[in-house]
Amino acid sequence: MALEQNETPAARSGASRVMAILDALAAADPAVFPDGLSVADVARAVGREKSVVSRQLRSLLETGMVARRDSGRYELSWRLFALAVRAGDQRLTKLAAPLLLRLTETVRERTYLSVLSDGEVLTVLSEGSRRSIEAVNWVGRTIPVHRSSSGMALLMDYEDEHILDMVRRGGSGVSDREARDFLAQVQEARRRGYTVANRIFDPELLGIGAPVRDFTGRVSAAVNISGPAFRIEPHIHAFGGHLLSMVRALQASLGSDVRPYAETGDL
């Protein structure tokens, strides 16, 4: 299915005329049209006069929405990509804040939003429950990647070899056994959807984490719940579900329709 008649019923407004063309360019299978689409290709796809399409494409070219290859064929331009990246990136913390708060209120434990920074886990946002004891403010601090549920989540998409590399390089005195344990945890998390760090960072702490993917599908951040192991341990599965549905909501507002790994279905 490379090209198809996009007979949108309400295809009358100017914006949807533009959209029809952009959609046609986006829907083109790069394997079938490796060099972009010609004016005639687009005209067939949207079911319009080639003269109309020709003029519209020129207009889109001027605005930078589409680009023209050497061959004269058209494709969506990098500028669209840039637009989305800027918009998606800026919104991470803003959109995460209310969702994080809601998650905290649900699980009654402290929650965190982190990103990978220089091979370590950097906490950028945190919401606490009144109930929790810890007064430590983690925002702005980093912890080694191998010692948290967020670290596992942030490395989730990396190749196994890479994960071992990063873990070994991250901590100074990381034993081989530790690294392999970490990898095993990540592998299990890939199936389950969320990571669990049971008494790893601290003998009394338990963390549950999940990766946040941006619109390109890359893991750009991680959300985790952390608290006393004795309190969280009985609810790991339930909390994991809450975490996944929170991440799903966050990704939706970030423009990502990528679903978390191994959707469990429960929530």
Added chain:
Amino acid sequence: MALEQNETPAARSGASRVMAILDALAAADPAVFPDGLSVADVARAVGREKSVVSRQLRSLLETGMVARRDSGRYELSWRLFALAVRAGDQRLTKLAAPLLLRLTETVRERTYLSVLSDGEVLTVLSEGSRRSIEAVNWVGRTIPVHRSSSGMALLMDYEDEHILDMVRRGGSGVSDREARDFLAQVQEARRRGYTVANRIFDPELLGIGAPVRDFTGRVSAAVNISGPAFRIEPHIHAFGGHLLSMVRALQASLGSDVRPYAETGDL
């Protein structure tokens, strides 16, 4: 700089009106507008009647390019992100990402993948000591072609006259001497295989770049390493070698057997 009058001279066609609005929504500083932009905000940003903007936004809303928050304010939406993942060269970004990560881990400096977009250098991917959120994120932004090692790499195959043209056209106040210096750098890079921008973009930054060629031999992207000059300067030759071998691997996976300019042999 949150909102500004985008008085594009050729802002008459329907498509550019749409683009202006999308630009305004993407460029809005989330710190200033945490909840999206109102109709009036957008109208001010694009310098048009609010009635026009109101109608246009509704149209964009119907197509799914923008979404409306509970507050009634607008933000970019899923349709744009869906288009964006299809924009540019998906093969390139997908294949480059892991290689870029490995390069970063080897040289321990931030690395970038850029393309030429509308006469400027657009950063598409970045790996390395990752964005600490508040740190400037370059992905999605453009810089003038004459101020980076990537710019040099992207223009490497053009004729000298053409390079001077593009440099002079790119920056508004580019001196003749600057342009000629740039050209000299490019000519040296052609012999060496990789470009070096020593304290050009910033008095303390040093960049090393290399062009990425597609199977036709055309330069379609550039990879560069950038960081503090004092830290990189002693390793220019070694880093250049690493860069070239990374680019070679990338080109191989892109289906290109074109060898980089002036293969140095080392790696």
Added chain:
DNA sequence: GGCAAGTGGTGCAGAAAATGCAACGCCATG
């Protein structure tokens, strides 16, 4: 309360587009 300012949205006549047809030059292919 009540005023003022700001907001999103609508109706309408004139202004400014897009539309579709035909035609042109162009490049391949047979």
Added chain:
DNA sequence: CATGGCGTTGCATTTTCTGCACCACTTGCC
């Protein structure tokens, strides 16, 4: 050298958009 597909343009007609005035509503502020 004819053929067919391509991208583009001229032009009269149609359609849409524009900008103004105006309305209804909310917000902040005496």
